[in-house]
Amino acid sequence: MQELVNRAKELLADGTVVRVLGWKAGDLPYNPEPAYFTSAEELDNFVYNGFCGANLSKYMIEASKLEGKTMVCLKPCDTYSFNQLIKEHRVDREKAYIVGVGCKGKLNIDKIKEKGIKGIQSISGAEMSDACDTLTIQTLYGEKTCSYAEAMLERCHVCKGKEHMIYDEIIGESKDTKDAERFAEVERIEAMSPEEKFAFFRNELSKCIRCNACRNVCPACSCRKCVFDSTKFDTAQKANVDSFEEKMFHIIRAFHVAGRCTDCGECSRVCPQGIPLHLFNRKFIKDINEFYGEFQAGADSEARGPLTNFTFEDCEPSIVTERR
Amino acid sequence: MSIEKEFRPKIVAFCCNWCSYAGADLAGSSRLAYPADVKIIRVPCSCRVNPMFILRAFQKGADGVIMCGCHPGDCHYSTGNYYARRRMTLLFSMLDYIGVENGRTRVEWVSAAEGVKFSTTMNEFVEKIHSLGENVRLEDLRCKN
Amino acid sequence: MFKIAKENLSALFSKIAENNELILPVKVANQTNFGYWSEEADVDLDTLKTVKSAKDAFFPQSENLYTCTKEDKKIKITPEELQSQNFVVFGMKACDIKGVEVLDKVFLADPVDTFYAARRAHGTIVALACHEPEETCFCKVFGTDCADPVADVATWMIDGELYWKAITEKGEALTKAVESLLVNADEAKVEEEKAAIRAIVEKLPYSDLSLEGWNGDVLMEKFDSPVWEELYKPCLACGTCTFVCPTCQCYDIKDYDTGHGVQRYRCWDSCMYSDFTMMAHGNNRTSQMQRFRQRFMHKLVYFPANNDGMYSCVGCGRCVDKCPSSLNIVKVIKAFENQGGNE
Numbered sequence: 001m002q003e004l005v006n007r008a009k010e011l012l013a014d015g016t017v018v019r020v021l022g023w024k025a026g027d028l029p030y031n032p033e034p035a036y037f038t039s040a041e042e043l044d045n046f047v048y049n050g051f052c053g054a055n056l057s058k059y060m061i062e063a064s065k066l067e068g069k070t071m072v073c074l075k076p077c078d079t080y081s082f083n084q085l086i087k088e089h090r091v092d093r094e095k096a097y098i099v100g101v102g103c104k105g106k107l108n109i110d111k112i113k114e115k116g117i118k119g120i121q122s123i124s125g126a127e128m129s130d131a132c133d134t135l136t137i138q139t140l141y142g143e144k145t146c147s148y149a150e151a152m153l154e155r156c157h158v159c160k161g162k163e164h165m166i167y168d169e170i171i172g173e174s175k176d177t178k179d180a181e182r183f184a185e186v187e188r189i190e191a192m193s194p195e196e197k198f199a200f201f202r203n204e205l206s207k208c209i210r211c212n213a214c215r216n217v218c219p220a221c222s223c224r225k226c227v228f229d230s231t232k233f234d235t236a237q238k239a240n241v242d243s244f245e246e247k248m249f250h251i252i253r254a255f256h257v258a259g260r261c262t263d264c265g266e267c268s269r270v271c272p273q274g275i276p277l278h279l280f281n282r283k284f285i286k287d288i289n290e291f292y293g294e295f296q297a298g299a300d301s302e303a304r305g306p307l308t309n310f311t312f313e314d315c316e317p318s319i320v321t322e323r324r
Numbered sequence: 325m326s327i328e329k330e331f332r333p334k335i336v337a338f339c340c341n342w343c344s345y346a347g348a349d350l351a352g353s354s355r356l357a358y359p360a361d362v363k364i365i366r367v368p369c370s371c372r373v374n375p376m377f378i379l380r381a382f383q384k385g386a387d388g389v390i391m392c393g394c395h396p397g398d399c400h401y402s403t404g405n406y407y408a409r410r411r412m413t414l415l416f417s418m419l420d421y422i423g424v425e426n427g428r429t430r431v432e433w434v435s436a437a438e439g440v441k442f443s444t445t446m447n448e449f450v451e452k453i454h455s456l457g458e459n460v461r462l463e464d465l466r467c468k469n
Numbered sequence: 470m471f472k473i474a475k476e477n478l479s480a481l482f483s484k485i486a487e488n489n490e491l492i493l494p495v496k497v498a499n500q501t502n503f504g505y506w507s508e509e510a511d512v513d514l515d516t517l518k519t520v521k522s523a524k525d526a527f528f529p530q531s532e533n534l535y536t537c538t539k540e541d542k543k544i545k546i547t548p549e550e551l552q553s554q555n556f557v558v559f560g561m562k563a564c565d566i567k568g569v570e571v572l573d574k575v576f577l578a579d580p581v582d583t584f585y586a587a588r589r590a591h592g593t594i595v596a597l598a599c600h601e602p603e604e605t606c607f608c609k610v611f612g613t614d615c616a617d618p619v620a621d622v623a624t625w626m627i628d629g630e631l632y633w634k635a636i637t638e639k640g641e642a643l644t645k646a647v648e649s650l651l652v653n654a655d656e657a658k659v660e661e662e663k664a665a666i667r668a669i670v671e672k673l674p675y676s677d678l679s680l681e682g683w684n685g686d687v688l689m690e691k692f693d694s695p696v697w698e699e700l701y702k703p704c705l706a707c708g709t710c711t712f713v714c715p716t717c718q719c720y721d722i723k724d725y726d727t728g729h730g731v732q733r734y735r736c737w738d739s740c741m742y743s744d745f746t747m748m749a750h751g752n753n754r755t756s757q758m759q760r761f762r763q764r765f766m767h768k769l770v771y772f773p774a775n776n777d778g779m780y781s782c783v784g785c786g787r788c789v790d791k792c793p794s795s796l797n798i799v800k801v802i803k804a805f806e807n808q809g810g811n812e
Contacts, residue, residue, distance in 0.1 A: 255415065
């Protein structure tokens with residue numbers, strides 16, 4: 001981390017960048033927040049550890065509108081989002097100095113708390129210099145340990161790899177934390193009967209409180225005015241007045257990002273109700289791969305997305321019925 | 325005391341202006357019958373059909389939604405229906421994924437000359453929806469009486 | 470003071486549910502929220518904090534106000550019926566109960582909100598003391614004692630037994646109704662538990678948070694402080710903090726076209742949203758900084774100014790737990806302290 005701070009200070013000092021976009025230490029061991037730094041003194045609060053899960057590509061949309069260059073810290077998976085945003089002309093490559101930061105998997109505090117670990121006072125083992133295999137947690141109720149992998153975000157279990165897709169320089173080591181099949185969960189649901197599928201999603205979606213965190217954190221959801229915020233649209237954007245609305249919102253939101261979603265997993269990370277929202281996006285990705293050929297959004301900043309493209313031989317919609 | 329009301333499905337058909345709507349017209353002028361349960365909404369091109377339209381139709385009480393457009397290759401705007409095809413494929417797959425009965429949605433390509441196809445398609449579709457019954461998985465209770 | 474063994478709780482719940490609707494923490498798809506009790510419900514009294522607060526029981530996220538339908542050439546308006554069924558909210562924590570006090574200030578003040586008033590009149594609150602408070606809790610800062618909650622009935626879960634103490638008349642009535650299931654108990658164990666909880670509260674990292682400088686009289690200096698410009702930046706403008714909050718009370722009123730009529734309903738609003746307080750002329754808060762500031766100014770300055778110094782934050786710590794960007798009211802209070810925004 002010190003290397004990262006030193007480099008940031010250098011870049012600020014020599015005028016390459018006018019601000020640094022990274023993470024600021026929080027007041028609890030696990031709540032660093034995305035932050036801008038404009039001076040060497042401010043950088044004393046800079047932090048980069050296992051809890052820095054936020055995808056800063058989203059913040060680059062706003063940072064691209066500011067005067068001067070921004071140094072942005074992007075993890076390997078965040079760089080996919082950045083590429084995708086370049087393709088959509090939502091960020092300005094010239095305004096960004098991309099430091100690819102190493103990543104050994106990011107942590108989900110809820111996973112730790114689910115293990116009954118509460119009253120957390122400090123957590124060690126989550127620094128980038130650590131081996132990242134065990135976390136030691138001091139709590140009001142005694143010392144606890146937790147395996148790093150078990151506390152990881154869902155997305156890290158299906159890691160896309162340790163390569164940065166776009167960067168100006170790379171600082172720090174990365175680790176491929178993949179230990180599960182990306183589409184395994186989707187396949188499990190596909191194999192269910194319609195009744196089971198319906199019950200599964202009804203249960204999950206009934207928790208939705210329409211806080212819109214999934215939408216607001218999503219780098220692909222970068223519309224200036226979301227269709228769900230339109231006053232002309234007579235369905236409520238802030239409450240699921242009828243259970244239909246939660247289905248409408250999540251299907252349409254996933255559809256709007258289909259072919260553009262890089263599967264960065266931010267939606268599932270931020271959902272206060274722990275709804276596995278990635279299951280929607282991943283279903284679209286899986287279908288796109290099957291119907292129109294393998295496609296990874298954000299692997300580059302040029303390729304045409306699957307929904308803005310076609311071939312004469314595309315399958316007919318009836319394939320949905322036929323393949324069952 | 326209640327009289328069991330016969331189930332009359334509500335079907336929404338999105339028809340493109342250039343082919344399918346003309347096909348429906350031809351079916352009419354050729355006196356080919358199709359159930360009155362089908363309500364046609366004319367759209368400039370099948371590509372105009374936003375996935376939201378389909379969900380909206382269900383929300384407002386439809387039991388089945390069918391989209392008709394020009395045959396691939398015959399689109400008035402050259403390529404509109406190719407995009408529509410991809411979109412509807414993905415949407416239908418998603419609806420299937422969340423447990424909505426297969427068959428409540430359908431896409432059929434109907435040209436202006438295919439009055440017969442239009443009428444048989446609609447007859448088939450209405451029958452299918454009859455067998456599936458009322459739409460409850462994508463209903464909005466506020467819109468039901 | 471009475472007690473009941475944990476195994477007998479489902480009998481207690483059935484008994485309560487005979488004459489009341491029963492709302493209590495229920496686990497659905499791995500998350501615990503307040504919900505209606507049924508034989509099949511997965512009741513979860515172990516989770517300290519439900520994701521959403523118990524606010525829904527009195528002020529639901531959305532509720533219908535009236536329905537308009539057309540009859541011949543006339544429009545018929547059917548107002549929604551007020552709550553008339555008695556209900557019990559079981560397992561509310563001290564912070565959430567304090568949240569209800571805050572809501573009372575808003576909805577029971579003139580003009581009285583009849584929907585809310587009816588629910589308050591028919592609702593009985595059974596509080597549950599916080600067995601093991603967590604690091605995100607800071608109710609002590611607002612003078613709440615989570616070891617000794619004040620409601621219609623207070624309960625403590627100690628070693629597999631629920632201790633039960635009626636406090637108000639409503640509480641006495643409920644106790645009478647379920648008396649057959651309760652056995653007499655002495656208070657010694659409860660006192661022990663209270664002391665244990667208070668000892669933990671003392672050690673919580675936020676318990677010494679200072680609210681100095683936050684009151685109803687500091688409106689302009691706080692409002693104009695440059696600190697906000699920095700603080701709001703990571704905010705994503707989602708409504709998580711608002712919707713999990715036990716005291717946020719802003720709502721929006723909307724019409725829904727059902728195809729055969731109109732339903733007028735109200736639903737929670739969030740000051741984080743771009744259409745918050747949208748009017749015909751547009752919006753009077755045009756930037757996220759202003760919207761962000763609104764939330765904290767409301768809780769810590771405007772509300773105390775209008776309600777004899779009562780803050781509209783109760784220290785439940787849900788925003789601390791749930792904010793996607795790890796922002797929260799504690800960070801705001803601390804930032805003002807550190808950056809001299811309090812002078």
